[in-house]
Amino acid sequence: GNMSFSDLCFSSVTMPKLLQNMQSQVPSISYAGCLTQLYFFMVFADMESFLLVVMAYDRYVAICFPLHYTTIMSTKVCASLLILLWMLTTSHALLHTLLMARLSFCEKNVILHFFCDITALLKLSCSDTYVNEMMMHILGGLISVIPFLFIVMSYVRIFFSILKFPSIQDIHKVFSTCGSHLSVVTLFYGTIFGLYLCPSGNNSTVKEIAMAMMYTVVTPM
Numbered sequence: 001g002n003m004s005f006s007d008l009c010f011s012s013v014t015m016p017k018l019l020q021n022m023q024s025q026v027p028s029i030s031y032a033g034c035l036t037q038l039y040f041f042m043v044f045a046d047m048e049s050f051l052l053v054v055m056a057y058d059r060y061v062a063i064c065f066p067l068h069y070t071t072i073m074s075t076k077v078c079a080s081l082l083i084l085l086w087m088l089t090t091s092h093a094l095l096h097t098l099l100m101a102r103l104s105f106c107e108k109n110v111i112l113h114f115f116c117d118i119t120a121l122l123k124l125s126c127s128d129t130y131v132n133e134m135m136m137h138i139l140g141g142l143i144s145v146i147p148f149l150f151i152v153m154s155y156v157r158i159f160f161s162i163l164k165f166p167s168i169q170d171i172h173k174v175f176s177t178c179g180s181h182l183s184v185v186t187l188f189y190g191t192i193f194g195l196y197l198c199p200s201g202n203n204s205t206v207k208e209i210a211m212a213m214m215y216t217v218v219t220p221m
Contacts, residue, residue: 009044014040017115035101039114047086048188052184056150059154103125103132113205191219
């Protein structure tokens with residue numbers, strides 16, 4: 001339920017404004033609207049990352065400890081995890097939004113993107129963006145890399161669990177349980193790592209927008 005809500009909101013943060021700008025003769029967004037969009041974009045992007053980790057752990061428990069599943073993944077545990085995730089995502093997004101709000105934008109404010117992305121905004125600033133960039137790489141790395149490693153660990157354990165009792169039926173069950181989750185993980189983290197953590201100086205604006213479309217629109221769908 002939280003994943004569906006997060007996906008719906010994640011796309012709704014950017015797509016309605018994009019569609020409006022496509023119809024408008026003068027596509028624009030206000031300064032306050034841009035910061036608001038940045039905040040909610042980061043909240044639901046972070047939530048997407050964290051929920052994928054929890055879902056990977058859920059699949060690990062379901063496959064490796066099926067008899068203890070209802071005890072380990074109880075309603076109380078799930079509720080506690082979700083409260084913790086919402087607190088982390090809102091705090092992280094608020095930090096970056098406040099850091100962005102302290103910057104000055106004194107040049108031609110044309111965002112070469114379809115939404116107020118943090119990297120696109122930093123390129124427009126005429127202030128010192130060192131702190132912003134440092135926090136983006138440190139916290140962004142923690143929120144992206146660590147969850148991804150936990151997902152990999154969960155699937156490695158699932159893989160070794162299957163090897164103990166290899167059968168066509170077990171393999172088919174694992175793929176039916178984990179297939180959609182793995183495809184979303186690949187799309188989401190693949191494009192985010194390529195765009196933010198391993199940026200290339202040769203990346204064109206069109207390529208960056210296409211990669212952003214993959215994790216903001218295609219992955220939630």
